Amino acid sequence: MKRCWSKKEGMSGRYRMRMDGEVDRLSGLQDDIVLKILSFVGLKDAIGTSLLSSRWRFIWTSIPHLDFSTKDFSTMDKFSDFVTHVLSRRDNQVRLSSLKLYIHGKDGQDLARRIVNYAISLNVQQLNVTCLFENDTNFFEDGIGFPLSLPSSHTLKHLTLSGSFHYDHFKLTSTPKLSSLTTLHLDCITFYDGFFSMCPNLENLTLNQCKMMGLEVLRISHPRLSNLTLDNGYTDLESVNVVTPQLKHLTILGFSGTYLISAPELASFFIRGYSHYTFSTDGFRYLEKAQLSLRIICRSHVPKILSLLQKLHNVKHLSLCMEIIKFLNLSMRVISHQPSPFGNLKSVKIFPKYSCSWTQEYTKVIVSPEVKNYLLNSSPKATLTEVLLEQ
Numbered sequence: 001m002k003r004c005w006s007k008k009e010g011m012s013g014r015y016r017m018r019m020d021g022e023v024d025r026l027s028g029l030q031d032d033i034v035l036k037i038l039s040f041v042g043l044k045d046a047i048g049t050s051l052l053s054s055r056w057r058f059i060w061t062s063i064p065h066l067d068f069s070t071k072d073f074s075t076m077d078k079f080s081d082f083v084t085h086v087l088s089r090r091d092n093q094v095r096l097s098s099l100k101l102y103i104h105g106k107d108g109q110d111l112a113r114r115i116v117n118y119a120i121s122l123n124v125q126q127l128n129v130t131c132l133f134e135n136d137t138n139f140f141e142d143g144i145g146f147p148l149s150l151p152s153s154h155t156l157k158h159l160t161l162s163g164s165f166h167y168d169h170f171k172l173t174s175t176p177k178l179s180s181l182t183t184l185h186l187d188c189i190t191f192y193d194g195f196f197s198m199c200p201n202l203e204n205l206t207l208n209q210c211k212m213m214g215l216e217v218l219r220i221s222h223p224r225l226s227n228l229t230l231d232n233g234y235t236d237l238e239s240v241n242v243v244t245p246q247l248k249h250l251t252i253l254g255f256s257g258t259y260l261i262s263a264p265e266l267a268s269f270f271i272r273g274y275s276h277y278t279f280s281t282d283g284f285r286y287l288e289k290a291q292l293s294l295r296i297i298c299r300s301h302v303p304k305i306l307s308l309l310q311k312l313h314n315v316k317h318l319s320l321c322m323e324i325i326k327f328l329n330l331s332m333r334v335i336s337h338q339p340s341p342f343g344n345l346k347s348v349k350i351f352p353k354y355s356c357s358w359t360q361e362y363t364k365v366i367v368s369p370e371v372k373n374y375l376l377n378s379s380p381k382a383t384l385t386e387v388l389l390e391q
Contacts, residue, residue: 035074039306053320064097106134112253123155130162163188291319302331313341319349345379350386
């Protein structure tokens with residue numbers, strides 16, 4: 001039997017002393033610290049602490065971070081019961097900082113909507129939702145997938161929505177007003193044109209394997225966007241138009257097509273994919289870094305590569321994959337009649353392999369004098385080095 005010491009018994013603070021002489025420091029922590037600890041142990045274990053003592057009975061109901069996942073339950077019914085238990089007993093006077101939801105199964109659409117609506121009603125700041133519903137019911141016969149009407153929010157700052165590339169399970173059916181949203185990550189999502197215009201303070205945007213309903217041109221026009229990542233997909237699009245006066249970092253992965261880019265403040269540019277790119281820009285005056293990792297199928301693509309390099313003429317640090325060097329070597333007659341476009345260059349790095357390749361084969365390629373002159377002649381103090389691993 002353990003003995004508990006209180007302040008009246010001469011014990012400072014709220015520490016509890018066990019009979020073996022060890023101090024129960026956990027019970028002596030302030031409630032806000034205990035809640036932070038409970039946010040990391042998982043909801044099941046957090047609820048289990050209610051059995052420890054009267055002090056712990058309801059403390060879990062004030063957890064500011066909720067994480068629901070069907071991975072922790074054998075059936076959707078058990079998961080639904082658990083969610084109902086948590087939401088019905090949580091202290092709704094306590095602000096909900098973040099909610100993470102992962103659902104994988106045959107049902108659960110209504111439950112997902114309920115959880116999202118609950119989070120936004122409590123002014124959640126960070127919301128991460130992943131829905132992977134199996135499509136063996138009539139619900140998916142029209143190819144629409146899982147529709148979600150996202151409510152408007154004036155507190156939501158970070159939003160991540162993830163669906164499934166294989167089944168197209170996630171579709172935004174509304175364009176909510178998200179006045180405080182600064183970071184948006186959409187993964188395998190179908191959405192309507194105009195969605196980004198409802199996020200006036202958006203600074204970071206990532207689109208991965210997404211689709212635009214009824215459009216062949218993806219338009220991203222935003223005054224405050226600073227970081228943009230376009231990752232794979234977009235096979236139904238003819239072109240991408242980007243008008244972002246404050247954009248600092250642009251990453252393009254996998255999509256080949258026509259790009260119209262207006263980003264005068266761009267500082268870094270990373271592109272990885274195939275060489276079927278056509279770029280039209282108004283110049284990148286402040287470009288510090290550019291990295292190109294392109295898969296070139298034939299020599300006929302070289303003019304597009306040269307055109308892209310011309311667009312990057314202000315870059316200071318340029319990185320090229322060996323695949324580009326290989327085909328530039330094969331086009332020495334073309335580049336020997338062109339002046340070096342890089343007047344501000346400080347360094348060139350050559351990577352040993354194409355990072356998108358499905359093989360790990362590597363063949364040493366020597367940088368010919370003609371290619372070296374093309375890259376460095378306008379910046380004689382610039383250095384050219386080869387690196388072993390892509391950075």
